[in-house]
Amino acid sequence: MVDSTVYNANKEDAKETLISIMNDCEIELSLAEAKKQLLLKQLNYIQHLLTKIE
DSSP: HHHHHHHHHHHHHHHHHHHHHHHHHHHHHHHHHEEEEEEHHHHHHHHHHHHOOO
């Protein structure tokens, strides 16, 4: 889908499309990193609670 959009567009439109896709990817990556950090905090807290129980 992206390939045909870029190949069928003029140079400026293709550039704008690719920049937009790149920005979306950066946002998705940031969200994934934030989610990873949250999950790590939850994991550490659960491990802490398990240690207290034992």
